[in-house]
Amino acid sequence: MNDYASRPAAPRRTRRTLLPGLAVLGLAGALFAVRRPLAMSAPRCLAGRWHGCYDTFNGVVLMTLVALPLALLVVWALAHRRRRAGVTPAWRLSLAEVGLVHGTVPFLWLTMMPGAAPGTAPARVSLVPLRDLVTMGPLGIAGNLLVLAALGFFAPMRFTALASVPRVLALGAGCSVLVETAQYVLRLDRVSSVDDVLVNTAGAVLAALASRRWWRTTGNPASDLPRPVPAPAG
Incomplete structure (x- = not known):
């Protein structure tokens, strides 16, 4: 009986071990592929120079990776505090909060970087669907898919109200519309394109579908608050 009862748990343990391992291998492969561009930005970033670090794609990616251990430390601290307060699930909520910020802010920073002539070049808008998609190329499409991917992945894990595909899509x-509008209003010498909105939104929805098994689908307000201490008798 014990042998049969343990069989269903074995595949689950294997999946839990395999998925993080594949994620680590994928991250290591990506870092190996971009090691040279990141190394070029390292001296300026480590010296704290704005130009050549925070205003470049390579520099922002490098600093995002450098800050990853700190983000994991924040996850641990938040989860530890929640567990002491009796909040459940402590680790999932903490990871969702930190991942939401750490995975979204750098990409939003990249989208708001000015072009060659900010403030002087006329604001440009492209409202014809799929016209700019052809000129993006594979890297451009992949980058636009990642802009809001962390938002789509972690937001339903943290907020019950967002645990549905239509809400994540909205x-x-x-x-994405806010980002494109800001690019237009601030005259950053970037094209505010409807295709960017479509691809950004698709990235958020696809990422949300990838995290669907961990969505917070049941509201439990009491679990998000510290347990009340009973008043002393008398």
Whole structure:
């Protein structure tokens, strides 16, 4: 009986071990592929220079990776505090909060970087769907898919109200429209394109589908708050 009862748990343990391992291998492969561009930005970033680090793609990616251990430390601290307060699930909520910020802010920073002539070049808008998609290329499409991917992945894990595909779609579309509008209003010498909105939103929805098994689908307000201490008798 014990042998049969343990069989269903074995595949689950294997999947839990395999998925993080594949994620680590994928991250290591990506870092190996971009090791030279990141190394070129390292001296300026480590010296704290704005130009050549925070205003370049390579520099922002490098600093995002450098800050990853700190982000994991924040996850641990938040989870430890929640566990002491009796909040469940402590690790999932903490990871979702930190991942939401750490995975979204750098990409939003990249989208708001000015072009060659900010403030002087006329604001440009492209409202014809799929016209700019052809000129993006594979890297451009992949980058646009990642802009709101962390938002789509972690937001349903943290907020019950966002645990549905239509709501994630609306959130992604709204955030992308705000970004494109800001590019236009600030005259950053970038094209505010409807295709960017479509691809950004698709990235958020695909990432949300990837995290669907961990969505916070049941509201439990009491679990998000510290347990009340009973008043002393008398």
